[in-house]
Amino acid sequence: MDSFFKDLRSEFPILSRKIYGKDLVYLDNGATTQKPRRVVEKIENGYYYSNANIHRGVHYLSQRATEAHEAARERVGRFINADSASEIIFTRGTTESINLVAFSFGEAFCKEGDEIVVSVMEHHSNIVPWQMLCERKKMSLKVIPMNDRGEILLDEYKALLNPKVRLVAITHVSNVIGTINPVKEMIALAHAAGIKVLVDGAQSVPHIRLDVKAIDADFLAFSGHKIYGPTGIGVLYGKAELLNQIPPYQGGGEMIDQVHFEKTTYNVLPYKFEAGTPDFIGSIALSEALDFVDEIGIERIEAYEKSLLEYATMELMKIDGMRIIGTAADKSAVLSFLLGNIHPFDVGTLLDHLGIAVRIGHHCAQPLIERLGIDGTVRASFALYNTFEEVDVLVKALKRIQTMF
Numbered sequence: 560m561d562s563f564f565k566d567l568r569s570e571f572p573i574l575s576r577k578i579y580g581k582d583l584v585y586l587d588n589g590a591t592t593q594k595p596r597r598v599v600e601k602i603e604n605g606y607y608y609s610n611a612n613i614h615r616g617v618h619y620l621s622q623r624a625t626e627a628h629e630a631a632r633e634r635v636g637r638f639i640n641a642d643s644a645s646e647i648i649f650t651r652g653t654t655e656s657i658n659l660v661a662f663s664f665g666e667a668f669c670k671e672g673d674e675i676v677v678s679v680m681e682h683h684s685n686i687v688p689w690q691m692l693c694e695r696k697k698m699s700l701k702v703i704p705m706n707d708r709g710e711i712l713l714d715e716y717k718a719l720l721n722p723k724v725r726l727v728a729i730t731h732v733s734n735v736i737g738t739i740n741p742v743k744e745m746i747a748l749a750h751a752a753g754i755k756v757l758v759d760g761a762q763s764v765p766h767i768r769l770d771v772k773a774i775d776a777d778f779l780a781f782s783g784h785k786i787y788g789p790t791g792i793g794v795l796y797g798k799a800e801l802l803n804q805i806p807p808y809q810g811g812g813e814m815i816d817q818v819h820f821e822k823t824t825y826n827v828l829p830y831k832f833e834a835g836t837p838d839f840i841g842s843i844a845l846s847e848a849l850d851f852v853d854e855i856g857i858e859r860i861e862a863y864e865k866s867l868l869e870y871a872t873m874e875l876m877k878i879d880g881m882r883i884i885g886t887a888a889d890k891s892a893v894l895s896f897l898l899g900n901i902h903p904f905d906v907g908t909l910l911d912h913l914g915i916a917v918r919i920g921h922h923c924a925q926p927l928i929e930r931l932g933i934d935g936t937v938r939a940s941f942a943l944y945n946t947f948e949e950v951d952v953l954v955k956a957l958k959r960i961q962t963m964f
């Protein structure tokens with residue numbers, strides 16, 4: 560299995576770069592993934608040979624670009640098993656997708672005194688938009704706690720589900736501690752109480768199978784750049800019946816049906832939520848990235864990354880003074896740790912000088928870091944092109960850093 564994934568590395572030119580004279584070991588995939596040639600070529604060819612603004616164009620190039628953009632929408636829909644492509648809204652990324660729901664769902668369904676429920680392990684982009692909604696509408700934000708391993712406390716979650724709650728917004732996979740949350744069960748519990756659920760799939764869609772129908776998600780947000788696609792494009796999935804009931808997020812071209820100074824009417828789904836010229840080069844490149852992932856098979860990627868994570872966890876634990884942060888039973892390709900009393904900033908900087916790219920700090924999840932009672936972590940996050948040898952390089956480097964302190 561290892562050699563299959565190793566062979567794929569040649570598709571990613573950046574992976575053969577040297578950093579300070581050392582082979583790059585890129586372990587910052589939670590922040591963004593590298594891009595295979597075929598994705599970059601889609602972007603390049605798009606701009607060189609196919610560029611024309613989409614929709615309403617009578618000319619050849621515009622019509623082909625429109626078809627390609629709409630085919631990309633279908634592609635995304637198939638990837639997450641949506642009922643229809645009209646349930647796929649292109650956004651700039653997870654953050655914009657969540658902001659869209661916080662605004663539009665908030666306008667349609669929320670009022671003073673209502674509640675939104677999030678978990679303690681959310682990324683800031685799944686906290687702050689809800690805080691802004693709460694401020695706007697005089698509502699309150701409730702927080703699902705976790706245990707010390709980093710697992711959601713389901714009984715406490717159930718206790719939060721009362722008639723004032725309008726929506727639960729929960730991450731599928733934590734970007735800091737890698738916990739895979741039981742979203743299917745959590746959605747079923749929320750639905751039983753008549754509550755809608757948004758799933759933040761930023762860290763799950765690239766790594767594990769996510770079928771919106773199987774888990775019955777009402778909304779799902781994810782980013783193209785974390786799944787080998789370009790930056791600046793992301794997805795909001797929403798059930799059509801819900802999207803139809805909530806107002807547009809932004810106004811402008813594309814999202815309208817008729818505009819008159821007396822009254823303006825809005826376009827149908829998904830265009831109602833796509834004001835302005837969309838990133839039609841980004842969408843086709845994202846579609847190419849999803850083809851790349853599907854040709855390998857997300858289950859195969861999941862199994863390989865799991866074996867990498869298990870190996871890395873086992874090897875790291877052999878290092879004196881190593882503390883793994885987040886030890887949930889079910890984890891995805893993220894490994895946070897602390898090395899003795901050495902500050903994560905020092906570990907990250909020294910690893911960088913050895914060619915190893917990791918992320919350090921609060922990882923845009925300050926409330927989680929506070930809950931853990933620490934200042935931050937060092938985070939290694941894996942993708943399909945990482946190897947067991949790279950884990951060995953990391954372990955060796957950490958041992959070396961340890962002897963320096």
Ligand code: PMP
Pocket residue numbers: 589590651652653654655682684685730732733734759761762782923
């Ligand atoms: N949610 C999670 C769990 C994330 O890991 C991230 C990115 N680190 C985001 C949301 C935000 O994604 P983006 O910056 O692509 O909008």
